[in-house]
Amino acid sequence: MDRYECIDILTAPEAEHARRTESIKLYGPDAFEGMRRAGELTARCLDDIADLICAGTALSQINNFVLNFAAKYHATPATLGYKSYPYACCTSVNHVVCHGFPDEKKLRDGDIVNVDVTLILNGWHGDSSRMYVVGKPKRTAERLIQIAHEAMMQGISVVRPGARLGDIGNAIQTYARSERCSVVREFCGHGIGQVFHDSPDILNFGTAGTGLELREGMIFTIEPMINLGRADVKLLADEWTAVTRDRSLSAQFEHSIGVTSDGFEIFTRSPTGLHAPGIKLFTVPA
Numbered sequence: 245m246d247r248y249e250c251i252d253i254l255t256a257p258e259a260e261h262a263r264r265t266e267s268i269k270l271y272g273p274d275a276f277e278g279m280r281r282a283g284e285l286t287a288r289c290l291d292d293i294a295d296l297i298c299a300g301t302a303l304s305q306i307n308n309f310v311l312n313f314a315a316k317y318h319a320t321p322a323t324l325g326y327k328s329y330p331y332a333c334c335t336s337v338n339h340v341v342c343h344g345f346p347d348e349k350k351l352r353d354g355d356i357v358n359v360d361v362t363l364i365l366n367g368w369h370g371d372s373s374r375m376y377v378v379g380k381p382k383r384t385a386e387r388l389i390q391i392a393h394e395a396m397m398q399g400i401s402v403v404r405p406g407a408r409l410g411d412i413g414n415a416i417q418t419y420a421r422s423e424r425c426s427v428v429r430e431f432c433g434h435g436i437g438q439v440f441h442d443s444p445d446i447l448n449f450g451t452a453g454t455g456l457e458l459r460e461g462m463i464f465t466i467e468p469m470i471n472l473g474r475a476d477v478k479l480l481a482d483e484w485t486a487v488t489r490d491r492s493l494s495a496q497f498e499h500s501i502g503v504t505s506d507g508f509e510i511f512t513r514s515p516t517g518l519h520a521p522g523i524k525l526f527t528v529p530a
Contacts, residue, residue, distance in 0.1 A: 268435065268443055270461030275368070275437060276502055276509070279463060282319075282370030283500050283511030286363045289313045290374050291514055293361075294521040297376040299353045303335045306359060307346035314363055322362035322369055322440050329484060334360040334373075341428055341469050341477050341486040341494045353379035356389060358496045367438050371465050372512035373498040377522040384472060385493055389523050391423045392470040392495035399448070399466045400501060403508040407458045413450025416468045426475035428494070430486070433465040436500055460505050467498030 271279075289310060296306055310332040314321050321332035329343075336344035336358040337351070344358075351357065360373035375389045399416040417427045433446030444456055448468040473492025480487060488494050497520075500511045519525060 268456070268459075268462065269437060270459055271437060271463050271502065272461065275463070278366060278368035279370070279437065279500065279502060279511045280509075282363060282365040282368040283372070283513075284370070284515065285317055285319055285365050286361050286370035286372050286500075287512045287514050289361050289363060290359060290372060291516050291518045293359055294376060294518055297351065297357065297378055297521065299351055299378055301351045302348050303337075303344075303346040303351070303357075304348050306335055307331050307333055310361055317363075317365070319363040319365045322364050322371070323360075326440065332361075334358075336360070336485075336494070336496070338493055339488045339491045341471070341488060342431055342496060343484045343486055345482065345485060351378045354381055354385075356381055356385050356493065356495065360496075360498065362440065369436050369438070369440055369500070370512055371436055371440075371498065371500045373467065373496055374514075374518075375495050375497065375520050375523070381522075386523055388425065388470065388472045388493050388495045389520055390525055391420065391425050392468065393497050393520055393523075393525050395420045395427075395448075395468045395470055396466055396497040396499065399468065400499065400508060400510065403458060403466075403501060403503060404506065405458055405460045405503060408453055409444065409446065409455030409458070410450035411452050411455075412466060413447040413455075414452040416466075417449040420468070420470050426471045426473065428469035428471060428475055428477055430477055431467075431469060433467045433498070435462070435464045437463050458503050460503050462503040463500070463511075465498055465500050467496060469494055469496040 335346040355378040362371040398419045399412045402411045435442030473490045476489040
């Protein structure tokens with residue numbers, strides 16, 4: 245396979261001019277290696293952020309850490325300036341579903357926080373997010389984090405050539421509902437590579453056996469957002485921060501993955517096993 249091709253036989257754009265199209269790119273070995281390096285760097289960044297997660301830490305300190313980490317390794321935070329987003333990462337605390345601003349708000353004991361980081365390394369995007377806990381969380385919060393991680397892993401587990409996009413969403417929603425949690429529908433995973441948000445959309449709900457057929461060489465994120473209460477969300481006045489309408493807790497995990505000849509490869513796996521610092525997970529990927 246060439247570095248990448250498109251299912252509809254369109255010529256893929258060069259990295260510096262890359263934009264989302266409706267074509268689905270199939271990537272080759274060189275691209276997978278680029279994604280491994282970008283994904284590993286992002287995972288290392290998220291590992292190191294664990295040391296900052298304590299009561300009294302301002303969210304802006306996490307943002308500054310990501311900026312400095314990226315500069316140290318000659319990478320670029322993809323969110324900084326993306327559609328005018330002003331920060332190098334997203335920090336979503338408690339009932340914030342996603343895209344929370346890493347501002348001067350300080351973490352408090354018992355908080356749960358999602359940190360979403362995307363680092364561009366040599367043109368490739370490593371996109372991942374994890375949940376962290378401040379001090380000792382309530383059992384309900386701990387359980388929600390466990391369920392959110394397992395929902396993501398359930399979605400990843402069905403990825404293989406010949407599977408359908410609906411299989412991913414169905415696996416996620418079936419598991420979340422079995423644990424009496426709800427799945428946010430307004431946001432989803434996406435194709436990724438040399439474009440930050442590319443085709444296809446990877447929904448976190450769906451019907452098994454339906455949707456686009458997965459093929460070897462596809463690269464995308466799986467990133468379910470799971471609420472302890474109702475699925476309804478609303479956007480705050482900053483036009484970025486999404487919160488649960490009922491102010492129930494929300495948790496999210498995200499991995500960038502590639503479809504291989506016989507399954508999948510996770511590019512953003514934690515090199516030290518810190519998939520959710522402070523939480524014992526149901527399933528930790530081998």
